[in-house]
Amino acid sequence: MSYQDEVLDRIFMITERVIVFDGLDDIFSHIVRTSLTLTNADAITIRVFNIETGFLEIAHSAGVTESFVNQPAIRVGEGIIGNTVLESKPFSTSDTTQEVLCKNSDLAKAEGIKAMMCVPMNSKESTLGCITVYRKTNKEFAEHDLMLLSIFSAEAVEAIEKARLITELKKQATTDPLTGLFNKRAIIEKLQSEIDRSKRHKQSTAILFIDIDNFKTYNDSDGHLMGDKLLHDFTALLHKHCRTEDILGRFGGDEFIVIAPQSSLSGATSLAEKLCREVEKHDFISSNINRPFNTTCSIGIALYPEQSDNYEELMDKADKALFISKRSGRNRATVWQEATDNTAGV
Secondary structure, eight states: OOHHHHHHHHHHHHHSOOOOOSSHHHHHHHHHHHHHHHHTOSEEEEEEEETTTTEEEEEEEESSOHHHHTSOOEETTSHHHHHHHHHTOOEEESOGGGOTTOSOHHHHHHHTOOOEEEEEEEOSSSEEEEEEEEOSSSOOOOHHHHHHHHHHHHHHHHHHHHHHHHHHHHHHHHBOTTTOSBOHHHHHHHHHHHHHHHHHHTOOEEEEEEEETTHHHHHHHHOHHHHHHHHHHHHHHHHHHSOTTOEEEEEETTEEEEEEETOOHHHHHHHHHHHHHHHHHOOBOOSSTTSOBOOOEEEEEEEETTTOSSHHHHHHHHHHHHHHHHHTTSSSEEEOOSSGGGOOOO
16 A cells, blocks of 8 residues: 555544444544554553643543553643643654653653654634543654644544533433532432332331422522522532432422432431521621521422322422421421321431
């Protein structure tokens, strides 16, 4: 095969897109395989910027040892790879260990790495990370290798962004965008599933309907932005004081639901009382910088199977118990009983 035919063959490999990927791991595997073939490289790493840590972390690799993969994450602007991402420009060298910018020359020597080529994964708005290929010889990557990997990088970015978008859309379908909790539809499905599971294992499950007291007054006086902040911080309190196995959802407005699997009536009551205490003593941010906003919450409790074996009926009873808590003075938890008019705060 002539040089021109070989290059054309590799270009065809890039343009022959795989339409469907089974998630990000599948995409990264495809990037690894294709990049190695395109450049005749011996090893590869794909680094992706992690917005939570602020570092470029290895998301996938091939041809390198576990020690190499487990090396410390790299900051943007640090070393050859960090500079490639910072400047959004490709880099190539015939001997990595002789480069001043090389951050881990000893590690490169231990791997037997010589030639290296790093190409940023540039999107329209930013840089996602980079693809770095290595050769364990001094044979430098050619200009057409750099061109091909740069073209393929654009294809890789498109695939990654599509996968992320699909993941985000799936998340949005089940998640409340403000609090990150399950939305109304999703939490109802979770409750149905949890009751079905409880039936099979003959276990109890409690649900807590929670309402923030005086939220509308606060929202009207301090504005919707601060109201959103209160809902966000209230969610953080729920996460902090509920069990890891509890399932949290936002039912709408300032009303939340907690599904407490394998919880007895006393356990659910203890959790509700704890939440009431923690909310009451918490200083929420207000529009007045010199004065925090303090509020309380009201809770209604219903238990499967003692009070119902039907999820809709269970939700209705928890909601009625919540109404009793509000009517009885707020800042309390009420367990649903048959004589709801006479239900006292627990």
